[in-house]
Amino acid sequence: MIHAHKPDEDGYDLWLRYVPIEDMSLLHTYRAAITNIMQPSGSLTLNIAQNELVRGLEGLLGVLIPLTNTLTPGAIVLGKPTFAKLETESIGDEGYIITSTQGVIVIAGNTDIGVLYGVFHFLRHLQTHQSLENLPIISAPKLKYRVLNHWDNLDGTIERGYAGFSFWDWHKLPDYLSPRYTDYARAVASIGINGVTLTNVNANALSLTPQYLQKAVALSDLFRPYGIRVYLSARFSAPIEIGGLKTADPLDADVIAWWQTKAEEIYRYIPDFGGFIVKANSEGQPGPHDYQRSHSDGANLLAHALAPFGGIVIWRAFVYANENPEDRTKQAYDDLVPQDGKFEKNVLLQVKNGPLDFQPREPYHPIFGAMPNTSLVLEVQMAQEYLGLATHMVYMAPLFKETMDAETCDGPLAQTITGMAGVANTGSDRNWCGHPFGAANWYTFGRLAWDYTLSSEAIAHEWLRMTFSNAPRFVQMATEMMLTSREAPVNYMTPLGLHHIMARSHHYGPGPWVTGGRADWTSPYYHQADSEGIGFDRTPFGSNAISQYCSPYREQLSNRDTCPENLLLWFHHVNWQYILMSGRTLWNELCFKYNEGVAQVRQMQAAWDSLAEFVDAARFEHVRALLVIQEKEACWWRDACLCYFQTFSKLPIPAEYEQPTESLEYYMNVQHYFVPGIPESRF
Ligand code: BDP
Numbered sequence: 001m002i003h004a005h006k007p008d009e010d011g012y013d014l015w016l017r018y019v020p021i022e023d024m025s026l027l028h029t030y031r032a033a034i035t036n037i038m039q040p041s042g043s044l045t046l047n048i049a050q051n052e053l054v055r056g057l058e059g060l061l062g063v064l065i066p067l068t069n070t071l072t073p074g075a076i077v078l079g080k081p082t083f084a085k086l087e088t089e090s091i092g093d094e095g096y097i098i099t100s101t102q103g104v105i106v107i108a109g110n111t112d113i114g115v116l117y118g119v120f121h122f123l124r125h126l127q128t129h130q131s132l133e134n135l136p137i138i139s140a141p142k143l144k145y146r147v148l149n150h151w152d153n154l155d156g157t158i159e160r161g162y163a164g165f166s167f168w169d170w171h172k173l174p175d176y177l178s179p180r181y182t183d184y185a186r187a188v189a190s191i192g193i194n195g196v197t198l199t200n201v202n203a204n205a206l207s208l209t210p211q212y213l214q215k216a217v218a219l220s221d222l223f224r225p226y227g228i229r230v231y232l233s234a235r236f237s238a239p240i241e242i243g244g245l246k247t248a249d250p251l252d253a254d255v256i257a258w259w260q261t262k263a264e265e266i267y268r269y270i271p272d273f274g275g276f277i278v279k280a281n282s283e284g285q286p287g288p289h290d291y292q293r294s295h296s297d298g299a300n301l302l303a304h305a306l307a308p309f310g311g312i313v314i315w316r317a318f319v320y321a322n323e324n325p326e327d328r329t330k331q332a333y334d335d336l337v338p339q340d341g342k343f344e345k346n347v348l349l350q351v352k353n354g355p356l357d358f359q360p361r362e363p364y365h366p367i368f369g370a371m372p373n374t375s376l377v378l379e380v381q382m383a384q385e386y387l388g389l390a391t392h393m394v395y396m397a398p399l400f401k402e403t404m405d406a407e408t409c410d411g412p413l414a415q416t417i418t419g420m421a422g423v424a425n426t427g428s429d430r431n432w433c434g435h436p437f438g439a440a441n442w443y444t445f446g447r448l449a450w451d452y453t454l455s456s457e458a459i460a461h462e463w464l465r466m467t468f469s470n471a472p473r474f475v476q477m478a479t480e481m482m483l484t485s486r487e488a489p490v491n492y493m494t495p496l497g498l499h500h501i502m503a504r505s506h507h508y509g510p511g512p513w514v515t516g517g518r519a520d521w522t523s524p525y526y527h528q529a530d531s532e533g534i535g536f537d538r539t540p541f542g543s544n545a546i547s548q549y550c551s552p553y554r555e556q557l558s559n560r561d562t563c564p565e566n567l568l569l570w571f572h573h574v575n576w577q578y579i580l581m582s583g584r585t586l587w588n589e590l591c592f593k594y595n596e597g598v599a600q601v602r603q604m605q606a607a608w609d610s611l612a613e614f615v616d617a618a619r620f621e622h623v624r625a626l627l628v629i630q631e632k633e634a635c636w637w638r639d640a641c642l643c644y645f646q647t648f649s650k651l652p653i654p655a656e657y658e659q660p661t662e663s664l665e666y667y668m669n670v671q672h673y674f675v676p677g678i679p680e681s682r683f
Helices: 024-033 044-061 112-127 179-190 210-226 253-269 295-309 328-339 397-404 439-450 456-467 472-493 553-558 565-571 586-609 617-649 664-668
Strands: 036-038 075-078 096-101 104-108 137-139 145-149 195-197 229-233 275-278 312-316 347-352 375-381 419-423
Touching (some): 036 044, 044 075, 044 112, 075 112, 096 112, 112 137, 112 179, 112 456, 145 375, 179 210, 179 439, 210 229, 275 295, 295 328, 295 347, 347 419, 375 397, 397 456, 397 472, 439 456, 456 472, 472 617, 617 664
Parallel strands (some): 075 104, 145 195, 195 229, 312 347, 347 375
Antiparallel strands (some): 096 104, 096 137
């Protein structure tokens, strides 16, 4: 392997890596066009924009670009100079225009935040070696709310966090501000994210006490000039836990008054507080159902309290209950769709991409397009809870886009939403996301929330060029690898529409045999394997979940022969001998898919090995070692699942494939302790 002679990097700089441009002719062109920066006057945000520009240009061009007060050719001007006629109406409050006029580069926005976003775009332009001839660039976000959701607990652990511990140092806040907060804010702003929820949706009411609010103030003060609003998760029973009330009934006068007072208090601390995110009546969390009230009663209670201050309530649609005998994937729709139009204007319903729970592949959630009178937010998960934790390389842009491009009852899904939320995959690991490619998903989230028309390929190109190298062979091969990496885990974990067959609780590794305890947390509930076949019948002969989709998609799904094969076992119980489009029987296709997944990981390994000359040894080796783990675990998934399903099909794994090395009993007895991402008490 020929290694690159590049200094080792640890990934801390993420995509904001301002390394010298090696292409000499490009460097000369840039240097000739950029000779000084007109010092902007004014706000903290403009100072940040200016500092980022100076820092970025110094790194990229290898020279310190001086700040000036008089306008000369070769200047970069931040703001709206009078000499440039700029049509800024279309870019709204957050958009920007980057243009070149009279030998000057102008980065303009209607607001300072717009200018900051423009500066980050301009630096990206240079980092990805784009021509300065390709101006103007005019850009504005397509979605209003672009919110990163941290599932961080006050004790420093992170629910489903695989990149270390929380970097919110609650103990030392508000007095000590880690420099990491600033770098976090730069990264977040650079991709246009305009809100962060600091705390886990499985909320601790303490985060709403003055003691913790003072800590949140320090973070929100730091984030404000970066255009980032802070949100907190609110525990529905907080009036009882920290308010001393006997009830949290949303129609109780004392409860109403308590939340009003609480909202006033929060806004005294954080004048631009974004609002609450609430997980209610789901997985044991308290909520309005505890008092026989509806979700809209619960959400409106908080919405009324926040409305005078301009805050919003992000109410999660991830609601289901074991006591409800209905198919789990139908419950949220059944409960919430009839409440369309009953939520206050400042309530947003946050809906996961699929109706179950962030599985490697799900159909889109049928709530999208079904609640035209309610603002919806699409929730995706960058933390790889169901995608191999942080050890598997899985580029999620194709997954997110598959959902966003889906045709709902009310048009393309992305056009039915007002916001996007992403469950963060960050932590205290030096490189932020654990896997060196994990940051691509954080990046993708921001980019798609800003502009959902971007292609997976385009986002991969940008990210790779900024994170690793602009070398064409590298960009092309690594992009292919990233694009393959979405389908690989689907194949080696849950092909053909299988879902929820991972190990219990920590979700690390296969567990198609998991039984016992509440039914909707077991695997057979979902795969329904028996001697006849496998798959969950969601047609009118089964749970009829397909009735929640519109025609013609509904009919397409309901017919086994027209149902997309990648969702076949999500919607149908299919005979082992059923013939698929490949001409193979279902059983043989399952064997094929599981093996294809492993083969894809091996392809990714071979591709990466051929790219050593483009990447510093430290990051190269890190990725290489993680791919070894991924290959091992892909085989583990394949062998365990095929051994298990074979007990129903009673058919051989075709001889052309690798055969399992261990017995089913062996796989069933594999135990893992202290898997990251789950508090010890849950074991
Ligand atoms: C599930 C996770 C659980 C989360 C829950 C949620 O297993 O830890 O609390 O989602 O989204 O995927 O609320």
